[in-house]
Amino acid sequence: MRKITFSVATQEAMREEMQRDKNVFLMGEDIARQGGIFGQFKGLAEEFGKERVRDTPISETAIIGGGVGAALAGMRPVVDMHFADFIGVPMDEIFNQMAKARYMFGGQAKVPLVLRAPDGMTRGGAAQHSQCVEAWFMHIPGIKVVIPSNPADAKGLLKSAIRSDDPVLYFEHKKLFSVKGEVPEGEILTPIGKAHVAREGADMTIVSYSFYMTNVLTAAKELDKEGIHVECIDLRTISPLDMDTVYESLRKTKKLMIVHEAVRQGGVGAEVAARAAEEMIDYLDAPIVRLGAPFVPIPYSPVLERLVKIEPEDIVKAVKEVLGNQR
Amino acid sequence: MAAEITMPQLGLTMTEGTVSQWLKHEGDIVKKGDELVEIETDKISNIVEAHEDGVLLKIVAQEGESLPVKALLGYIGQPGEQIGAAASAAAVPDSAKSMAAPALREAPVQKIAAGGWVPATPYARKLARDGGLDLTLVTGTGYNGRVIGSDVADCKTAATVRISPTAAKVAADLGIDPAAIQTAGRIMKADVLQSAGIAAAAVAAVPQVTASPVSVVPAHGEKLKGMRKVIAQRLGEGWRNTPHVHHTVEINMTEAAALRGKFIAMDRKFSFTDLIIKAMCKVLEEYRNANDSLDGAYIIHNPEINMGVAVAIDGGLIVPVIKNANQLGLMDIHQKVGELARKAREHTLSPDELSGGTCTISNLGMYGCDHFTPIVNPPEAAILGVCRTVEKAVVIDHQIVIAPMMNAVLGYDHRIIDGATAGLVTSRLREYLENPLLLL
Numbered sequence: 087m088r089k090i091t092f093s094v095a096t097q098e099a100m101r102e103e104m105q106r107d108k109n110v111f112l113m114g115e116d117i118a119r120q121g122g123i124f125g126q127f128k129g130l131a132e133e134f135g136k137e138r139v140r141d142t143p144i145s146e147t148a149i150i151g152g153g154v155g156a157a158l159a160g161m162r163p164v165v166d167m168h169f170a171d172f173i174g175v176p177m178d179e180i181f182n183q184m185a186k187a188r189y190m191f192g193g194q195a196k197v198p199l200v201l202r203a204p205d206g207m208t209r210g211g212a213a214q215h216s217q218c219v220e221a222w223f224m225h226i227p228g229i230k231v232v233i234p235s236n237p238a239d240a241k242g243l244l245k246s247a248i249r250s251d252d253p254v255l256y257f258e259h260k261k262l263f264s265v266k267g268e269v270p271e272g273e274i275l276t277p278i279g280k281a282h283v284a285r286e287g288a289d290m291t292i293v294s295y296s297f298y299m300t301n302v303l304t305a306a307k308e309l310d311k312e313g314i315h316v317e318c319i320d321l322r323t324i325s326p327l328d329m330d331t332v333y334e335s336l337r338k339t340k341k342l343m344i345v346h347e348a349v350r351q352g353g354v355g356a357e358v359a360a361r362a363a364e365e366m367i368d369y370l371d372a373p374i375v376r377l378g379a380p381f382v383p384i385p386y387s388p389v390l391e392r393l394v395k396i397e398p399e400d401i402v403k404a405v406k407e408v409l410g411n412q413r
Numbered sequence: 414m415a416a417e418i419t420m421p422q423l424g425l426t427m428t429e430g431t432v433s434q435w436l437k438h439e440g441d442i443v444k445k446g447d448e449l450v451e452i453e454t455d456k457i458s459n460i461v462e463a464h465e466d467g468v469l470l471k472i473v474a475q476e477g478e479s480l481p482v483k484a485l486l487g488y489i490g491q492p493g494e495q496i497g498a499a500a501s502a503a504a505v506p507d508s509a510k511s512m513a514a515p516a517l518r519e520a521p522v523q524k525i526a527a528g529g530w531v532p533a534t535p536y537a538r539k540l541a542r543d544g545g546l547d548l549t550l551v552t553g554t555g556y557n558g559r560v561i562g563s564d565v566a567d568c569k570t571a572a573t574v575r576i577s578p579t580a581a582k583v584a585a586d587l588g589i590d591p592a593a594i595q596t597a598g599r600i601m602k603a604d605v606l607q608s609a610g611i612a613a614a615a616v617a618a619v620p621q622v623t624a625s626p627v628s629v630v631p632a633h634g635e636k637l638k639g640m641r642k643v644i645a646q647r648l649g650e651g652w653r654n655t656p657h658v659h660h661t662v663e664i665n666m667t668e669a670a671a672l673r674g675k676f677i678a679m680d681r682k683f684s685f686t687d688l689i690i691k692a693m694c695k696v697l698e699e700y701r702n703a704n705d706s707l708d709g710a711y712i713i714h715n716p717e718i719n720m721g722v723a724v725a726i727d728g729g730l731i732v733p734v735i736k737n738a739n740q741l742g743l744m745d746i747h748q749k750v751g752e753l754a755r756k757a758r759e760h761t762l763s764p765d766e767l768s769g770g771t772c773t774i775s776n777l778g779m780y781g782c783d784h785f786t787p788i789v790n791p792p793e794a795a796i797l798g799v800c801r802t803v804e805k806a807v808v809i810d811h812q813i814v815i816a817p818m819m820n821a822v823l824g825y826d827h828r829i830i831d832g833a834t835a836g837l838v839t840s841r842l843r844e845y846l847e848n849p850l851l852l853l
Contacts (some may be wrong), residue, residue: 340536340562371536371562372555 087268093126093271095237096202096258099244100127100164102273104134107162110248111138113153114202122166124204124263150176150201153202154184157199162248170205170257171217184253185228199254200247205260206297208345213383216391218296218348220257224325224357231325235256235299237267239322242276250278259297259347281328283335284367287315290341290405293332293358297394298347298396305401316405324354329361337361340371341408345396350378372408377401389406415470415530416791417557418449422482423764430454431479432486434638437469443489450486451639457646457764461486468492477808481753494530514851519536533560540565546805552581580605588799640729651791656827659786660797662839664846665809666802666817672849683747685802686722686776689821690746691852692845693797694718694739696838703838704771704790707829715794721790722750724757731757732790734770743852777817778802787824794829795838798822 104110111134112127121128133141142149146167153165169175173180181203188196207216210314223231230252234240240258247254261348284299285306294302299320308314317335321328336342342362344355355376362374379394420430434451437443443463447688450461470488474480531548533541537560541548548560551568555561630636637645669688676683697704697718706713720738724731733753738746756762773790776799787798800820807816823839845851 307735367535369536370538 089266090238092237093263095241096126099241103248110162112164113140139255146175150179157197162198164200167203170203181226196251197253198251202256204260207326212386216384221353230254232323233296238269242274246275261297279326281331282320284320285318287317290316291335291339292343293319294345301398304398345377351381353378363390415488418487420484429481432474441469536562537565583753651788658827660839662825662843664843666819687747696841703795715771719769719771721773722755723775794826796824
C-alpha cells in the first residue's frame, strides 16, 4: 500500500471533502499564503482559491467566532488553531457558543465545524507551545473530540469530522505531521467514537492515543521479546469515549494501563480508569496504572523535557512492575 | 475490616527499612496516633503510628526483618475481628497465651482462624465467589501477598487440598507436599508437622526461647535504639573502615571578623560557621577529589557539593545536608543552616534533608574546643572540624600582635585523598578565611 505523511493525509481529506461539498472551506493563520506551519494546508489555496482557503488576522477569537457563525449559516468550516496552546483565547466561542448552540436552539441550528488543534511536545517548545489539552474538552458536552495516531486515521477521522453535523475538535500531534504510514487509496471514513485494537495480547491492556501510540507499540514489541503480550488500544476519539472496546479487552487481560502525554492529573487516563473501576471492578486483577506527564509546565530544557516524557522504556518498566508483582 | 500497617517511605530515596522494635504487642489496644513500631533505615529511625483506633491484631514483620517500602508489617482491627490469611491461632507463640494477659488481649488471637478478610484483587474475589471457594484457603502471590486471579485458579486446580496459609508455609519450608497429608478436614500446621514426624510441641518450644522478651538486661542498661543506634552504627562503621588522617591548620580570623562586623552593621547577620561552609565549598570546587566518595570498587566523583552540618540535639547528633551548598550565597547559607538546625531540634527533618552529603562540617568552637579529630561520615571522604576562635599573640611581619585565631581540622579518608591534596585543601581554606573577600 502507498505510504504518505500524516500532513499529506489531512490535505487529502480536506481536498476530497472540498471537492465533494462546496460548503466546506478552510480558515486560519497563514494557511493560504504559507500552507500552514506544518505544511498541512499546502497547495489547497492554489487549487480552491482564497475564498475557500482563507488567511485570517491573528485573533483566535475572530477565527473561531467567524467559524461558528459560518457553520450556523450553513457552511462547513475547517478552522486551524496554529497551536492547541492558543485555544484558551477563544474559549467562550468554543464552550459557550460552538458547543451549546444546537442544544439551546432546540436543534434548529447546527454547528458543523472542525477545529484543528496541533498539540504536544516537539523539542524545546517550552511551556506554551508543547501542551496536550485534550482532557479539557472531554469535560464539555456538545463537542466531539478526536485525536488520531497515524496517517490513515488522520485522513479518515478528518473526513468524518467534516461530515459531522456537530462540532469536532481535531487534536493532531505536531510530531506526527512528518510521520509516514500506509493510507489506502480512495475514500476512507474512520468512525468517530470507535476505538481501535492496534495490537492484540492477553497479559495487559494498554490504552493510549495520538503520538504516544507509537511509543506504546514500540514498548509492546519489546515486551513481546520477553514473552509479555500486551493489547494496545488506540482510543482515536476521546469524546464520546468508546469504553466497550476497553471493557472487552479487560475481560481478557484483567489489567489496565493508560498512557498519555498530557499531565496525569485529571487527564483522559483518569476518566478511563474511573469508568473501568465503575463497570469492570470484578475483572481487575491488578491496580490500574496511569502514565502521564508529572504535574508541571513543560520545561524548555531538553534534559528536563525528557523527564516529563513517557518513552517506550518507561512503558516497558511500568508493565513489568505491575506484572512482576504478580509473579 | 482490618487495616494494614505498612512499611512507610521516609523520603524519596528510601527503598527498604528494618523493623527495629515493636512498641505494641499483638492484642494491645491502640488509639489513633499511638506509636506502633520503630523503623530504621541507614539514615534515620522513625516511628510508625496507628492510623486508627483498634487492636493490634497481628504482627507480620518481626523485629530485625528488612522489608521493602509498603510491605505489610501488621494489622489493626476491631477486637475479635478475623484477618484470616496472615494469622492463625497456631502461629501465636504459646508464651503469649500463657502470660496472664487481660481478656481483650486474648480475644482476637483466639478468634483469628479460617474465614476472615483476605487481601485479594477484585477479580480474585469474583473467581472465588463464582467458584464457591474460601479465599482464606488461597495463598496470595501478588502485591503485598494479595490473592490474584491466577492464585484462585491454581487453588481450584488443586481443590482437593484444603490447607491453612500457615500450614502451607510450614509445608513449603519443610518441603512437604500438602497433597500427601491425610486429614479429615482442612490441613492445619499440626497436621503438617505430624506428617513431617516433628512433634508440634518441640517446634512450638523453639520460638518461645527466641521470642522471649525477658532476656538479660544488664544492670543500669538502656537498650541501644533509635537515633543513638544509628549514630553508633555509622560512626563505628566510619571508624573501623576508614583509615583516617587529620590535618590541623591555625587560621587568623581578623579579616573574617571584620567582614562579619560590616555585615552586622548593615543589619545582615551570618555566623562564622556560615562563612566556613562557604569557604569549604569553594575549596571543594577547586579540589573536587576531596568531594569524592568511595563505594566498594569505585570512586564516585560526586557532581554536587552537598554540605552536611553536624547539629547537636537532645539525646544525640544529627547531620542535615545543604544541597548544592556551593551554589548558595552567604546569606542563603545562613538562612538554610538556621532552618535545618531548627528542624533538627524540632525533629522535623525529612530523610531527604539527611541524605546525599558529600562533605561535613562539625563546629565545636562554642564548646571552647581547641582541637579534635572528627570521624568522617561515610561514604563521604572528608570532614572539617572547626574549633573556637581565641585571641592569641602571633607574629605578623616580625611583630608580635594580638589576633583572633581559630584551629580547623580536616579529617579525611586516606584511601582516596592523599596527604598532599589534604594539605592543599587546608591551606586554601586558610587563604580564603584569612582573605574572605576572595570568596566573592
